[in-house]
Amino acid sequence: MIQVAGGNPLYGEIQVQGSKNAVLPIMAASLLYEGTTVIENVPKIQDVYCMMGILRSLGCKVSMEGHTVLIDASALSQCEICREDMEKMRSSILLAGPLLARLGEAGVYYPGGCSIGKRPIDLHFSVFRALGANVEEAESGKWQIGPGENKNSGARICVKAADLLAAAVHLPYPSVGATENGILTAVGARGVTVLKGCAREPEIVELVHFLRKMGVCIRGEGTSRIEVEGQKALTPVRYRVGADRIAAGTYLAAAMCAGGDVRLCGVSTRGMEPVLPVLRSLGAVITQEGDSLRLQMGRRPKGGVFRQDVPLKTAPFPGFPTDMQSLLLAVFAVADGENCMEETVFEGRFAAARQLLKFGAEILVEGNRVCVTGVPSLRGASVHAPDLRGGAALVAAALAADGCSQISGYEHIARGYEDICGSLRLLGADICISHFST
Numbered sequence: 262m263i264q265v266a267g268g269n270p271l272y273g274e275i276q277v278q279g280s281k282n283a284v285l286p287i288m289a290a291s292l293l294y295e296g297t298t299v300i301e302n303v304p305k306i307q308d309v310y311c312m313m314g315i316l317r318s319l320g321c322k323v324s325m326e327g328h329t330v331l332i333d334a335s336a337l338s339q340c341e342i343c344r345e346d347m348e349k350m351r352s353s354i355l356l357a358g359p360l361l362a363r364l365g366e367a368g369v370y371y372p373g374g375c376s377i378g379k380r381p382i383d384l385h386f387s388v389f390r391a392l393g394a395n396v397e398e399a400e401s402g403k404w405q406i407g408p409g410e411n412k413n414s415g416a417r418i419c420v421k422a423a424d425l426l427a428a429a430v431h432l433p434y435p436s437v438g439a440t441e442n443g444i445l446t447a448v449g450a451r452g453v454t455v456l457k458g459c460a461r462e463p464e465i466v467e468l469v470h471f472l473r474k475m476g477v478c479i480r481g482e483g484t485s486r487i488e489v490e491g492q493k494a495l496t497p498v499r500y501r502v503g504a505d506r507i508a509a510g511t512y513l514a515a516a517m518c519a520g521g522d523v524r525l526c527g528v529s530t531r532g533m534e535p536v537l538p539v540l541r542s543l544g545a546v547i548t549q550e551g552d553s554l555r556l557q558m559g560r561r562p563k564g565g566v567f568r569q570d571v572p573l574k575t576a577p578f579p580g581f582p583t584d585m586q587s588l589l590l591a592v593f594a595v596a597d598g599e600n601c602m603e604e605t606v607f608e609g610r611f612a613a614a615r616q617l618l619k620f621g622a623e624i625l626v627e628g629n630r631v632c633v634t635g636v637p638s639l640r641g642a643s644v645h646a647p648d649l650r651g652g653a654a655l656v657a658a659a660l661a662a663d664g665c666s667q668i669s670g671y672e673h674i675a676r677g678y679e680d681i682c683g684s685l686r687l688l689g690a691d692i693c694i695s696h697f698s699t
């Protein structure tokens with residue numbers, strides 16, 4: 262449980278952690294190389310520990326020294342991941358591609374992760390099949406998943422390929438995970454794979470930079486068309502993960518809620534392009550100063566910026582990130598007027614909005630749209646973190662609220678934030694974790 266005594270503006274500087282969504286696919290990619298991979302600036306978060314555990318269960322030697330992770334995949338022997346491990350996080354599915362590329366087989370289950378929508382994996386499997394793999398559910402012996410559906414979530418899925426063959430693959434939607442799995446599988450396929458309709462997120466660009474350092478011939482990162490030359494000799498790699506753009510956005514949003522003047526070290530505007538203009542339009546003054554990003558907020562966020570007829574819409578990159586949606590709702594909650602949001606990526610992502618009501622926020626949810634009429638001050642409340650980013654949004658709101666707040670469900674927040682309370686304390690917040698309950 263997190264405890265917050267709200268009402269203090271945030272002042273000071275913090276270092277922002279390495280990127281969760283970049284490091285997890287990179288850790289999965291380390292399976293491709295029969296030797297040791299070194300990854301630096303790895304955040305100390307539960308999802309990373311979980312990925313380390315799964316890699317060990319597959320036969321890898323894994324260690325963490327400070328923020329550096331060493332993965333020796335020379336003894337990779339297992340292609341099966343147990344259901345419990347698969348259900349711990351969404352990114353577990355990213356191991357299927359590298360296992361297929363290296364061992365020709367992966368035995369997996371439906372992945373877990375935040376409850377923010379149906380989150381099917383049909384696109385991942387259509388990519389595997391396009392590259393010559395057979396995808397079967399062991400229990401039924403046949404593929405049962407329709408487009409956009411997740412009908413048989415408890416079933417074991419066997420993905421197998423005697424020989425992966427390069428192909429032209431079109432993704433009907435720019436899924437981040439399916440793009441990553443497509444790239445990772447193509448590394449093991451004979452010939453040049455062309456992936457079209459790819460996601461363009463900065464984390465895909467990081468994965469490609471990592472693979473290029475590993476010796477993979479790959480082009481097109483940051484565009485919707487990526488080409489991968491498979492079956493090249495790979496080399497050992499040492500790679501430093503970049504700053505987490507969503508964690509950075511979280512601290513900026515928190516400072517917009519509470520007011521103040523904060524500096525985030527090690528963060529550039531790159532990758533933050535879809536977010537910064539939005540925060541500026543709401544009244545934040547944001548400047549890049551050397552290798553840090555500074556935000557000053559001397560007033561309440563503006564209302565009437567995202568009206569009902571022109572809501573702030575989430576979308577795949579370079580659109581506004583869905584991972585920042587609930588954080589913006591917290592900012593809207595203290596604005597001097599109404600702002601509206603439309604969620605277009607995940608269908609079930611407004612759980613945090615319902616928790617924000619307990620702080621006295623005025624929020625109306627209708628389908629995938631939400632309108633927030635800001636109030637001059639929120640009041641402390643006992644709330645529950647429904648998911649990772651929703652939990653962070655509740656922390657941001659609690660910082661702005663008068664009085665004390667308790668946020669349960671810390672385990673969701675710990676999946677993606679390295680010591681969020683310690684970082685916010687450095688900025689002057691009165692916040693701590695009580696260990697009596699989670």
Ligand code: UD1
Pocket residue numbers: 281282285351352378379380381382383384385386409434435436437438439460464577582583584606607608
């Ligand atoms: C990744 C991020 C997550 C972020 C999301 C969107 C990681 C570890 N997680 O999740 O933080 O919120 O991108 O930016 O990097 N879809 C299908 N079929 C599929 C795959 C996806 O229909 O096979 C749908 C999803 O249900 C969702 C949309 O596509 O509606 C986007 O999902 P996707 O881009 O795949 O997100 P993730 O990779 O799971």
